[in-house]
Amino acid sequence: MSREEILEKVNEIFWDVFDDDTLEITEETTAADIEDWDSLTHITLISEVENAFDFTFAMKDVLGMKNVGEMLDIIEKEVQ
């Protein structure tokens, strides 16, 4: 799976979790860019990404990722 494909799939998860299919995320998107992206929604997001890509994030990654790009780095490593 290419990085673009991963981003596309993650974007669809964002549409679902934030119930907004106009969201266009990029590698640089952070929690500050999306109004509803609070700590509770972050947990939902993490769970949905784990389900979709069939792996589990490490605890430090959940707390540590700074933007969508860093999330993609972890997913990319896991799906290879």
Next chain:
Amino acid sequence: MTELTFTKLKKNCRLDPADGRECRLAILGDCATQHLATAIRGYGVEEHIRFTVFDADYNQIDAQLMDEQSEFYASKSQFAVIFMCVEKLYHAFCETQDRAAFADTVYQKIRGYWELINAHTQTTVIQFTFAENDDRVFGNYACKTNISFLYQVRRLNLLLMEGAQEVKNVFLMDLNRIQSCFGRDTVHDEKLYYIAKMPLSTQILPEVAKQVVDIVKAVSGSIKKCVITDLDNTLWGGVIGDDGLEGIQIGELGLGHAFEEFQMWLKELQNRGIILAVCSKNNEETAKEPFLKHPEMILQLDDFSMFVANWEDKASNIRRIQETINIGMDSIVFLDDNPFEREQVRSTLPGITVPELPEDPARYVSYLKGLNLFETASWSQADRDRTKQYQAEANRTASLAQYQSYDEYLQSLGMVAEARPFDSFQFPRIAQLTQRSNQFNLRTVRCTEAEVGQMAADDRFITLYFTLRDKFGDHGLISVVILEKTDGDTLFMYNWLMSCRVLKRGMEEFIINTVIGTAKQAGYRKVVGEYLRTPKNAMVKDIYERLGFRRLGDNTFEADVDTFVQNKTYIQIRKDDAQ
């Protein structure tokens, strides 16, 4: 597991089920419960319930319950979910010296919560059991010593089950059962617990929410009362008309084993008080043959309250069964292996539940168990006799033909009734009747056993229950009246409901005569009745007028005790009660 995802439930929360009924629910947890609250609200939307959730702050159970001014008490919630997680429990265990007494100590604390809630509110408690978990400090030896965590958490769950039998308005949501079905790794997410203090995984939340909502529905009176089942390829393998008695599959060997288990499960439901009926496209004689002749059939003809086998369409036959048994379509479950029949029934009869039985009969029972269709909020010995009662009813209907007039028929029944104030033996049945009756129910006041007991002991109320029997059998306790003393002159019919099984027997006449007599004896001059409309109780909208009350307003009625003319009835009062 329910197919609904947490994300779907979360989206549901933005919808507003227009036809939904309101329900106020509080959540008290020693862990973070925000997502649980979202899941319950979202699942409510699926079931047409509009939840207003008061989600107490993290780990505030003590503070909320001890302080009479707390937000919890102010929320006036109908239900209080108490969720204490096993992670916290383990922490407390590690800090305890007297390990052998740990479960009993924790149980006393939880029991104290229940009693605080009972003392201050009418709230029904939904207590989660603990997801049993072992720390493996003893290995398997944990089962052999009472100081292991495993032993203590198991004991605690059992203490909760025993306590819930004593404290009537406590119901348990068995989280441990969910864990044993789906596994610890599915139920728990350690990472979520460490980061956010959320012990339940996002994946399991919809299932937990379903169980909570199932309890809420049952306590609110929405329950299944009857299973109507097909025969060929549903109760046995094969087609009796084509394959013959020797050709069908039922019994311990081969494919028959799955059907045997399925019949055994239906028999257990029947023992619990679920009415069974057959609806099959067959000749009646052919359809009955396996029940009469096959040695390995578990279900017998007398397990069914009705047996309908003909070539008419199933929806019409089901409607006939429903009208005869006289229960709501929404309390019926129809089981059939044929997707075409299921669809015809589902689309013709709104309200009926028609599970999508899996193709493989081996999965029938596990699939149906997963749906949890038969949640109940009460159980009494009388439930066991229900099948007999409906069969007696069929005999009565058959005997009706012998008589010239309906009056003559009623006289021939030799009906004897009793009227008594509530006593504790009858609390379970009384509570159940208030929860089950929808049609003959004037104000639809649902009561838990605890509330029934409170009213029985309260001087402001006069309580009456009624039983009826005749030469065909005993109907048992079939009606409940609660009279509220509004002033020195007036009794208000706070609650009146009756089982539809005894309609058109003169029972309602007998009850009102008794109510007026009771009022007279106690020195009251007026009895006031009220009709509160629901989608299901139109049959009693004019009943007070029919029984001699005067209409006061749209829905209120009044009778003068002194000038009241007794209604005609053929029912005798039981001799040993005659004053």
